[in-house]
Amino acid sequence: MKGNVIVGQSGGPTAVINSSLAGVIKAARKLGAGKVYGMHHGIEGFLKEDIIDLDDYITCSADLSLLKRTPSAFLGSCRYKLPQIEGNEEVYDKMFEIMEKYNIEYFLYIGGNDSMDTIKMLSDYAAKKDKPQKFMGVPKTIDNDLPLTDHTPGYGSAAKYIATSMKEIIRDNESFGASKPTVCIVEIMGRHAGWLTAAAALSKDVDCDGPDLIYLPEVPFDVDDFLEKVKDLAAKKSSVVIAVSEGINLADGRFVCELGGSSDFVDAFGHKQLSGCASYLANRVTEATGLKSRAIEFSTLQRCATHMASRTDIDEAYNVGYIACEAAMNGDTGMMVIIQVNGREPYLVSYNKYDIHEIANVEKKVPHDWIINDGTYVSEKYLEYARPLIIGTILPYYSAGIPRHLTLKNKK
């Protein structure tokens, strides 16, 4: 019997982060690991020895199937940043003591940039102290900003939700026609990278014009130029729908949402919490044109709408979890599993592992040559990139008319 596995989830949840958890659990069991433990609220919980025995919750394949259909972090998430090793060795010593106490040989962490940093520090410390435990990162973020991997699990489902909801909003916004011209501004997540906002373009097809303008944070935003473009559009059509990233910013670096006097809340990683740019711009549009305007924020729905998950994304999330656990059990450490796309039509992927040192804290942005029309749309290159990622559906298990979830309260 091999040693035990522990798995944690970290950072903002996604629609498919639990599919990666399902993949880890399945691999651990199939490949003969001992127990599979979960960290309750990531390494923050781990440091408090808040550890869950997953045998109490997931006993059969139906549980795994329901886990895949459950949004948000089943184990609970955290935004806890490990201190640098130098001068904080007691924190690391404590973590390894807990691992030894629970006979944990394989440590899997599902997360984004900050979480890959955790894997890097732990594997560096293990190397330095000659510890036997293996540490593998499982990529996860709706933001799609992890480098080296073609795309990140979580992105496809968020993109599918955004494209679907954008299409439904465009349909709604068109309904009154010329009798009530409305400018609708939809705010989409993405602090520095415009991947999520770009997904609004996926709504365009023979039955939908798509949004009229798409603004990403990769390109400086000019409010006056924006208002001119809206005026021109409103002169031509009665329904104008615009997608903006929450992170759009002026040439001087100020966020557009700051212009409206919104709050300065800063999270535990020092990231400024953004919201309100759609609402600010909608007010500016009405002032400048007299037109009715509406601001819509997709808000947390874009990261938790598992009822709209992409089958491709669910499967890939599961696979990266499975492969990471398998790699750890085969002796790999200090690496993240990545997705390689060998062909986009037909869509062919393979998985690989990459040194975590090349990944941690690098943000991948939308390439500048994929942003077209004077910074107001994304090109066919982006669409070719993203289209395969939103294909396929996974039906929720319905109970009393709404999707059923697996939770830590459903103890066997």
Next chain:
Amino acid sequence: MKGNVIVGQSGGPTAVINSSLAGVIKAARKLGAGKVYGMHHGIEGFLKEDIIDLDDYITCSADLSLLKRTPSAFLGSCRYKLPQIEGNEEVYDKMFEIMEKYNIEYFLYIGGNDSMDTIKMLSDYAAKKDKPQKFMGVPKTIDNDLPLTDHTPGYGSAAKYIATSMKEIIRDNESFGASKPTVCIVEIMGRHAGWLTAAAALSKDVDCDGPDLIYLPEVPFDVDDFLEKVKDLAAKKSSVVIAVSEGINLADGRFVCELGGSSDFVDAFGHKQLSGCASYLANRVTEATGLKSRAIEFSTLQRCATHMASRTDIDEAYNVGYIACEAAMNGDTGMMVIIQVNGREPYLVSYNKYDIHEIANVEKKVPHDWIINDGTYVSEKYLEYARPLIIGTILPYYSAGIPRHLTLKNKK
């Protein structure tokens, strides 16, 4: 061959208003009507003779099936109020001239309170002038505020979307646990009636606590009392989620959203446009407790998310359209089709017709004895009422990963 049918859609769109249109078209064809025309943007378009020949768009049962899966008003909507008959007879004369020109014998109008008023005026005028045309109303509103009918098509799908999204938001809000206690306030449509906000309670089940508090516009709202309740909850649990109606108002009648200084935009019917109470309350919560808070508005998504439509609602919407057309062709006029529920478990319905004079411009609200816990929740009676309405799913037709719609651009 019987005469021609015309059908229009009016008011705010819903996820299933096109199912009613499909029902009208099917009945007209099955029962041997001549042509089936559509009003482009309701009676506002009709008055301009902006009339669509539906044979150009809907030629087979696959078109009808896709129409049922298309959100918003396929024909285009309007918010046009007919003037009173006295002193405005030329408007009515013009309408009847157009009907005669197109050999229209049956006039179907799908809409809410304001639209039923249109059917009342036209049938009154026809009676007064001894005109042969028949006028039937097809109920539609997500607000569920039409009297006499047990519930209104459009409500069940909005309720299903609200319950599903609320559950996904609760799951997301729980993910960080005690390390990031968050108060999330979700704003739901409903100016005077709390039916939509009440639907947030449908998220509660063995796998979900449901929202902690639910505030409807039927009960006066007290900001200080609300803040006390939030403080008490936050002392006990790390995730607090609250559902508020956009129309919650103080004992003196002022809307809560007005307290934050939001805009005073008034629509064509003189209804004040509301939004922003969640954002106002979230700010007050953070001021009063120091806790992180988040405001989410479901916005227009709750009325256009056909991808989450209730099968029960889709079928009932289709049936009221079918029965209204059938009734008109059998000689009924000046009536609205209503849904009668003969049993909630098992769920058994029948359809009836009701004199439009008893319906127009009466708003049905949530009964006071269904609102419990000091005005902060809804009772089991509400849940028994609403549960059957959200049962069943209708899968979208997917193309390139997102739902396909039927539009006026898809001309055959």
